Amino acid sequence: MASLGVNIDHIANVRQARRTVEPDPVTYALLAELGGADGITVHLREDRRHIQERDVELLRQTVRSRLNLEMAATAEMEAIALRLRPDMVTLVPEKREEVTTEGGLDVAAQTGPLTAMVTRLQQAGIGVSLFVDPAAAQLEACRAIGARWVELHTGAYAEADWQRQSDELARLTEGSFIARSLGLRVNAGHGLTYQNVEPVAAIEGMEELNIGHTIVARALAVGLEQAVREMKVLVQNPRRDPLFGSLQP
Structure with a gap:
């Protein structure tokens, strides 16, 4: 049964549109937890286009x-993580011109620097996940640099x-199988909605x-706490569509 991590960046997006103090993502994080968010x-x-260090x-x-x-x-982000000690860090690719993250991190192309960073973060007691496409070469590179988690890019x-x-779902299913066979723990995310989440959760x-x-979009209609409750039902009790079978590789 999958757990649900709620990303509250878009709450901060609304605040930063006016550079004011509301809505405060810290307050909305509490509402998400009341709705059942596991993280x-x-x-x-x-x-700093949305979330700020203060947040x-x-x-x-x-x-x-x-x-x-x-x-x-x-180096800047690593220093912030080592100072604040979140429970987990997820390393993602980032380009200034993108609206949101457009793809997975190319771990295979930068194993040296990433190995050193992952080691330092994990030695500080911070779990490290790598946001990657569900490709065998990337997953093998994640294992090689010493990471314990991956987050499969579902975009x-x-x-x-x-x-x-169905082909893309099969890629994710195979990616999960490969990752687990390498000893990695598996999360996923990006672009998931109330309409498409159940096959991935299964x-x-x-x-x-x-x-x-x-x-956050649903919360505009029903409030954040209720929106989280509705998503958690889908994540934890996904219907297994006959089209996709048992979702085993």
């Missing part, structure tokens, strides 16, 4: 579930039309789904 995820970007500092003091800090693999699945979605070995935009 809170934030992405502290280098350009992460207060969340570290107030989150009672689990705090997952998404960040680029830079291709989320954006696929109905003709290709993949064997899936431990946590990190979901943000669709929950």
